Amino acid sequence: MSHDHDHDHPGDESGPPSDHEVLSRAMQELLEERGVITAEQVRARMEQFDKDFPARGARVIAHAWVDPEFKQRLLADGKAACAEFGIDLEADRLIAVENTPEVHNVVVCTLCSCYPRALLGMPPTWYKSENYRKRVVRDPRAVLKEFGTVLPENVTVRVHDSNADMRYVVVPMRPRQTEGWNEERLARILTRDALVGVTIPLI
Amino acid sequence: MTLPSAYAPAPERRFNPGDRVRVKASYPPGHRRTPWYIRGKVGVIERVCGAFPNPEELAYGFSGEPKRVLYRVRFSMRDVWPDYQGAEHDLIEVEIYEHWLDAA
Numbered sequence: 005m006s007h008d009h010d011h012d013h014p015g016d017e018s019g020p021p022s023d024h025e026v027l028s029r030a031m032q033e034l035l036e037e038r039g040v041i042t043a044e045q046v047r048a049r050m051e052q053f054d055k056d057f058p059a060r061g062a063r064v065i066a067h068a069w070v071d072p073e074f075k076q077r078l079l080a081d082g083k084a085a086c087a088e089f090g091i092d093l094e095a096d097r098l099i100a101v102e103n104t105p106e107v108h109n110v111v112v113c114t115l116c117s118c119y120p121r122a123l124l125g126m127p128p129t130w131y132k133s134e135n136y137r138k139r140v141v142r143d144p145r146a147v148l149k150e151f152g153t154v155l156p157e158n159v160t161v162r163v164h165d166s167n168a169d170m171r172y173v174v175v176p177m178r179p180r181q182t183e184g185w186n187e188e189r190l191a192r193i194l195t196r197d198a199l200v201g202v203t204i205p206l207i
Numbered sequence: 208m209t210l211p212s213a214y215a216p217a218p219e220r221r222f223n224p225g226d227r228v229r230v231k232a233s234y235p236p237g238h239r240r241t242p243w244y245i246r247g248k249v250g251v252i253e254r255v256c257g258a259f260p261n262p263e264e265l266a267y268g269f270s271g272e273p274k275r276v277l278y279r280v281r282f283s284m285r286d287v288w289p290d291y292q293g294a295e296h297d298l299i300e301v302e303i304y305e306h307w308l309d310a311a
Binding site: 143 | 288
């Protein structure tokens with residue numbers, strides 16, 4: 005499936021549920037009534053999804069930190085590099101963007117909430133909120149500051165609107181103090197928010 | 208070995224990285240994946256993403272054929288938002304299908 009845009013906005017506190025959300029909820033209730041599925045199965049599946057996926061993005065980026073050749077392959081072709089890890093991305097394409105002393109990357113989907121779910125799990129509520137989607141393209145430095153990320157004026161902020169067929173992951177800068185750390189330990193500081201680009205890894 | 212995927216070729220295309228383009232200032236109804244805030248703005252092709260089924264057709268249950276070339280277009284924040292308060296060199300990059308772009 006080449007398209008995985010979800011047009012539901014369950015994270016928006018600002019208004020009634022969308023038609024798709026209502027439809028999805030109605031379908032679930034019908035299936036439950038008929039005994040096809042149970043609410044417990046749905047809950048458990050979401051929990052499982054969360055359990056399985058978030059760590060995967062961190063593992064990929066931690067490997068990129070310790071293996072420069074892998075990092076180059078990841079930057080050249082994110083999907084192929086993830087496939088080396090046995091991660092089959094749901095989207096057709098993954099673009100990995102690297103933070104440097106000169107450039108800080110941050111990802112948004114202004115149209116809905118496109119997100120690299122197979123790498124990072126379910127998108128957090130703030131990612132889907134109108135507030136984030138509207139403001140990060142308009143005033144990214146203010147939004148980043150709200151996440152505790154204050155960037156010097158000389159750093160270029162590069163916002164990526166994930167509005168069509170690409171998905172994005174940020175390769176943060178590796179903190180100096182992590183020299184000698186193994187991948188498992190590095191993965192622990194590679195939080196979801198750092199891979200979306202709203203924070204930088206902290207020790 | 209997986210086939211390279213990030214740069215799926217789109218040999219038949221109008222633009223190349225570095226080309227200046229203007230997003231059409233067009234407001235048709237229906238499912239469009241060109242954000243409103245970027246319509247009418249001038250940017251530079253950052254990369255060619257490849258050819259993809261046209262989402263404007265897919266959304267209504269059609270095949271999406273013929274495929275359309277998708278580009279990433281880089282814009283200066285100051286060009287998109289004349290009153291932008293951040294640094295002059297800040298950027299925004301948006302995915303735009305070829306039929307939404309004109310040479311600029």
